[in-house]
Amino acid sequence: MTETFETLLCTHSAPVLAGLRPSGTVTCHREKLPFLEQDLAECRRLLLEHGLRCRVLCQCERHLVLMIYDPVWLEACLIGRRARKMLRQLGYPKDALVEELLEELGHRMARQGFPHEIGLFLGYPARDVEEFIRRGGLGSICTGYWKVYRHPGEARRCFARYDACREDFLARQSQGQSLRQILRAG
DSSP: OOHHHHHHHHHHHHHHHTTSSSEEEEEEEGGGOTTHHHHHHHHHHHHHHTTOEEEEEEEOSSEEEEEEEOHHHHHHHHSSHHHHHHHHHTTOOTTOOHHHHHHHHHHHHHHHSSOTTHHHHTTOOHHHHHHHHHHTTOOOSEESSSEESSOHHHHHHHHHHHHHHHHHHHHHHHTTOOHHHHHHHO
16 A cells, blocks of 8 residues: 555544554545546455454545445444334435445545544434434534534543544554554554
């Protein structure tokens, strides 16, 4: 993988790569990544070694959006009663597998950009996603990786862990470690 692509992954997916969250998205600008197809192929192989997956959610001529995810953890997030009910109410297929839900999410993203329910796929608390949708994004009590409507202290601690993880990955990369080496070291 090129250093540029690895930096993009470290910047936007370190908490997923480190096992701190179930998934994350990475937007890749084609003009900045001339070896994107090769990088993606190598990325998929590397992630599979660690039980993770990389999926193109949507793409156009200029860029594509990847989801890096742990399929087992993501499924656990999406089968919770509240998340499953929300997805059904939003028209997602009932009792669909993770890959089918991701396929539907990708279709929605291609049509309308980032739908609000993407928070469920990113492992955000279902209550916060629900409140975000209900309130139109207004009235949150704190903001970080998502808008928080309940338990701000817990959310801030989570945000701090994510930030520390990203900084650790980027520091190790700046010291010359490849993403493969970082993941092997744990």
